[in-house]
Amino acid sequence: MSHSTNHRPLPAGFETLQPFVSKWAGATSLERMTTRAEADYAEIKDFYDAMVEKAEDAIALINQYPLKAMPEDVENLAKLTLALCQAAVAIEFHGQPRAPGTPYPNSIKLTKGMFPLG
Amino acid sequence: MNSRAEFSVKTRGTLTEDAGLSTDPVPLSVYRSREFYEQEKEQIFRRAWLLVGRVEELPSPGCFVRKELPPFGFSALITHSKSGKIQAFYNACPHRGSTIVHEAEGKSGRLVCPYHRWSFSHDGELVGITDEGNFFDIDKKKCGLKTIATDIWDGWIFINLQPEPEVSLEQFLGPLKDFLGGVNYISPDNYFSFTAELDSNWKTAADAFIETYHIPHIHPETLATTFSSGINPYARLLDAKILGSHRAVSMFGNNTYQPKSGSRVEAIGQSLSKRGSVIAAANKEAAEAFLSHPAVNPTNSPHWSMDVNAIFPHVQIDFGPGGFWVHHFWPAGHDKTAYEARFYAAEAKTFSERFQQELYLTRVAEVVLEDLCNLLHTQQGINSGAFDVMPLQDSEIAIRHSVEEVIKWVNAESVKEILP
Numbered sequence A: 001m002s003h004s005t006n007h008r009p010l011p012a013g014f015e016t017l018q019p020f021v022s023k024w025a026g027a028t029s030l031e032r033m034t035t036r037a038e039a040d041y042a043e044i045k046d047f048y049d050a051m052v053e054k055a056e057d058a059i060a061l062i063n064q065y066p067l068k069a070m071p072e073d074v075e076n077l078a079k080l081t082l083a084l085c086q087a088a089v090a091i092e093f094h095g096q097p098r099a100p101g102t103p104y105p106n107s108i109k110l111t112k113g114m115f116p117l118g
Numbered sequence B: 001m002n003s004r005a006e007f008s009v010k011t012r013g014t015l016t017e018d019a020g021l022s023t024d025p026v027p028l029s030v031y032r033s034r035e036f037y038e039q040e041k042e043q044i045f046r047r048a049w050l051l052v053g054r055v056e057e058l059p060s061p062g063c064f065v066r067k068e069l070p071p072f073g074f075s076a077l078i079t080h081s082k083s084g085k086i087q088a089f090y091n092a093c094p095h096r097g098s099t100i101v102h103e104a105e106g107k108s109g110r111l112v113c114p115y116h117r118w119s120f121s122h123d124g125e126l127v128g129i130t131d132e133g134n135f136f137d138i139d140k141k142k143c144g145l146k147t148i149a150t151d152i153w154d155g156w157i158f159i160n161l162q163p164e165p166e167v168s169l170e171q172f173l174g175p176l177k178d179f180l181g182g183v184n185y186i187s188p189d190n191y192f193s194f195t196a197e198l199d200s201n202w203k204t205a206a207d208a209f210i211e212t213y214h215i216p217h218i219h220p221e222t223l224a225t226t227f228s229s230g231i232n233p234y235a236r237l238l239d240a241k242i243l244g245s246h247r248a249v250s251m252f253g254n255n256t257y258q259p260k261s262g263s264r265v266e267a268i269g270q271s272l273s274k275r276g277s278v279i280a281a282a283n284k285e286a287a288e289a290f291l292s293h294p295a296v297n298p299t300n301s302p303h304w305s306m307d308v309n310a311i312f313p314h315v316q317i318d319f320g321p322g323g324f325w326v327h328h329f330w331p332a333g334h335d336k337t338a339y340e341a342r343f344y345a346a347e348a349k350t351f352s353e354r355f356q357q358e359l360y361l362t363r364v365a366e367v368v369l370e371d372l373c374n375l376l377h378t379q380q381g382i383n384s385g386a387f388d389v390m391p392l393q394d395s396e397i398a399i400r401h402s403v404e405e406v407i408k409w410v411n412a413e414s415v416k417e418i419l420p
Helices: A002-007 A015-024 A029-038 A041-062 A072-094 B002-010 B034-045 B169-173 B175-180 B202-208 B264-272 B284-291 B351-383 B394-411
Strands: A109-112 B050-054 B063-069 B074-080 B086-090 B105-107 B126-128 B147-153 B156-160 B191-198 B239-243 B246-252 B304-311 B315-320 B323-331 B337-344
Touching: A015 A029, A015 A041, A015 A072, A029 A072, A029 A109, A029 B351, A041 A072, A041 B264, A041 B351, A072 B264, A072 B351, B034 B323, B034 B394, B050 B063, B050 B074, B074 B156, B086 B156, B147 B169, B156 B169, B169 B175, B175 B239, B175 B246, B175 B304, B191 B351, B202 B323, B202 B337, B202 B351, B202 B394, B239 B394, B246 B394, B264 B351, B284 B323, B304 B394, B337 B351
Parallel strands: none
Antiparallel strands: A109 B191, B050 B156, B063 B074, B063 B105, B074 B086, B086 B147, B147 B156, B191 B337, B239 B246, B246 B304, B304 B315, B315 B323, B323 B337
């Protein structure tokens, strides 16, 4: 664990989120969407519960950096925070990983995301 | 119950009758017939002006974009030349027909066919032939790219596949031009986009995005509470306008909407949003200029959510409190649709803005997914042949008008006789 931790650090104060980095801190919206769609509900819930507690602190911290030049640890935190949007779809809307009755995989492709990390 | 009646009936008559449209059931055969689809290709998609993109996609000379034309299985190549002209061409080499540009977009000094390295300027002129001396008196002037009629209106690029279009773009747009002209499109140079292959007729797909009657049922968690409420539980339309072959509807919104108590992430997004809209406007002035246009929330309703402007035949330009977005419903067969949606928003300046965009994008993807599944179910029922007609209610006025126009175009011998 500590080995991979050092590879993808988070800013001080966000240590409780470290176990979620390798799975949830995807670099693009598409990656984060895929992670949620393919995760178990329990996994999503674990990440959601941990991340939602820190979300406002995380947003406040990341807001202090220019989006074009985030330090690596801040960028990792930004990826995790954006992944919360995906987790929230499962937890707050559907009560399951994906929309009820919808096929997976399906033909919907996110062809262009927003800057940065989109 | 009283408040419901107050909203729906007392404030206006029926939209359908006021627009002079029939209230009869509407034929379903146009949604399933292969023969009718072949006619649509020739009579509609080969004759109408087709909206294919925006000028911001080609910001400077040397830029090019490739646009698929799914009804026909070939692509158009649109260029921005040194002289500043934006022009569409067949994406085919005049030598032996090979596709010239394979990427979706790019920028280059010349356009080079990969097959035998013939090269072209962005004006379509043939500039260079490899081993030219081995040809037989070839006239380079006659070997340029073949143009496709192109015109631009308010930043929208239209093409027309008729060698000489029967009507101008201005005539084609007709009353739509007056209605939508001059809209201040917010952040037209920045967007996120989705594509999907839909197992439905192109009209079945477009229909699902221009009526609100289905929203409380198909999108119970993602949209229902933003589009309906106690005073309008079935999300009846605020307004509808028939604009030649085009049309516009204005949709109800629930301005008392609050996220559910358990929706903590949505509540965070809402608290971050200063304007009550998750699509951040580039600046306040731009947003105000956009919102003050008469076609944006045309009834000035405090209960407004969004407008859908259907540009015949296959595009919808939508307006919401924070900006605009666009759906393309390209037919790719009688029961296949090549769908693309682009949602425009300013590049985020802060992470708060970026987070709101991601919340929005995530929700949009879920809505598209819900619609995609619903479309398959709808198309299967249509294809079963169980029914020949569909009864449409007042909030489905745009579907009624769409079918009317499609049939009109298919039957018309000339485009001129359709347009006033």
